[in-house]
Amino acid sequence: MTDTTATRPVIEARNLKTHFQGRTGIFTALAGVTPPVARALDGVDIAIREKEIVGLVGESGCGKSTLGMSLVRMYQPTSGSITFREDDITHVEGRKLKDYRRQAQIIFQDPYSSLNPRLTIGQIIEEPLVIHGIGSAAERRAKVERALDLVRIPAAENIHRFPSDLSGGQRQRIAIARALVLEPRFIVADEPVSMLDVSIQASVLELLDELSRELGLAVLYISHDIATVGYICKHVAVMYLGRIVEEGRAEDILAQPLHPYTQRLMAAIPRMDPGEAPERVELRGDVPSPMNVPPGCRFSSRCPYATELCRAVEPDLTDQPGGQRVRCHIHDDSAAKARPELERPQAGRITETEDAGLLAQTTAG
Numbered sequence: 001m002t003d004t005t006a007t008r009p010v011i012e013a014r015n016l017k018t019h020f021q022g023r024t025g026i027f028t029a030l031a032g033v034t035p036p037v038a039r040a041l042d043g044v045d046i047a048i049r050e051k052e053i054v055g056l057v058g059e060s061g062c063g064k065s066t067l068g069m070s071l072v073r074m075y076q077p078t079s080g081s082i083t084f085r086e087d088d089i090t091h092v093e094g095r096k097l098k099d100y101r102r103q104a105q106i107i108f109q110d111p112y113s114s115l116n117p118r119l120t121i122g123q124i125i126e127e128p129l130v131i132h133g134i135g136s137a138a139e140r141r142a143k144v145e146r147a148l149d150l151v152r153i154p155a156a157e158n159i160h161r162f163p164s165d166l167s168g169g170q171r172q173r174i175a176i177a178r179a180l181v182l183e184p185r186f187i188v189a190d191e192p193v194s195m196l197d198v199s200i201q202a203s204v205l206e207l208l209d210e211l212s213r214e215l216g217l218a219v220l221y222i223s224h225d226i227a228t229v230g231y232i233c234k235h236v237a238v239m240y241l242g243r244i245v246e247e248g249r250a251e252d253i254l255a256q257p258l259h260p261y262t263q264r265l266m267a268a269i270p271r272m273d274p275g276e277a278p279e280r281v282e283l284r285g286d287v288p289s290p291m292n293v294p295p296g297c298r299f300s301s302r303c304p305y306a307t308e309l310c311r312a313v314e315p316d317l318t319d320q321p322g323g324q325r326v327r328c329h330i331h332d333d334s335a336a337k338a339r340p341e342l343e344r345p346q347a348g349r350i351t352e353t354e355d356a357g358l359l360a361q362t363t364a365g
């Protein structure tokens, strides 16, 4: 991620990879076949500073949650490094890992299943303090009340209630309070509003934005919906098949996406202007399996501009004049110069891809 301030990042990952070993079934074991490896996260650099919310977008299966879970060390990365406040925490174990996990929290998508229905709101928020052996009962009670205060839920009326007494939006606020009670420096918010009613999504996002500024939190906001990242993120990283394909300031990426994949994510946003029927290019088909990563550019099997160069050589993430960084041969001629025999892609020149028909231009109604 591009440096925007002089401050050191709270959290920084370099060339981070998390691969999952496929399971050996009885037939593969008998045949002596090694199960394939899923390269879910495959070489990502990211840095997030105090009071900064970085948006991570991409379709389902791109590796967003794997990055989030790896950063908070719920998954052990296969290689690369994670630095938290200048300490390398990539391989810490035992007490140091527990201490790191106190400072790096994750909020999940589903406020219905992430809260224990048998515990009161007070007990749910207190539980992490008990697990970490923090404070006396009175001190813990004060911390619980402060956490409820932070998420704008009145403590007196709610501390003895159960999750089933609350709405979806309130439950997600409780999940946020439970993460905040440990006074973390870094939070991963993994699709925190996607299961909430549209009418309350904005208020939960605003709360995250306020908390980040109020408490100096570094936040990774994960969403499959590129439209919502514009609300609260100054920086956005777009992920495809385990790698970042475009990143930069949210306003630049939303106004002028450079990578064909980002362009298609943007084009897929439903528009609210019924007066106009915008031309739209649909993004169909699925992200390929991380067990079977295509050679060359990972998006080439779905990209309408892909040429032989794209199918042969993986592009680097390169700096662009406007400050964005993008991984596409259309915006970087170095690979084309090294391999002049291979045709270079050009913006706007639609070539034949396997599913070119699926990428046909349509007109939104």
Ligand SMILES: Nc1ncnc2c1ncn2[C@@H]1O[C@H](COP(=O)(O)OP(=O)(O)OP(=O)(O)O)[C@@H](O)[C@H]1O
Binding pocket: 020, 021, 038, 039, 040, 058, 059, 060, 061, 062, 063, 064, 065, 066, 067, 224, 289, 290
């Ligand atoms: N524990 C695991 N073992 C094997 N494969 C995994 C594991 N976790 C994730 N994967 C695979 O890694 C890829 C990335 O998954 P991940 O959940 O990180 O994607 P995502 O972008 O967060 O998608 P979603 O929004 O659907 O959660 C997927 O193909 C998934 O099947």
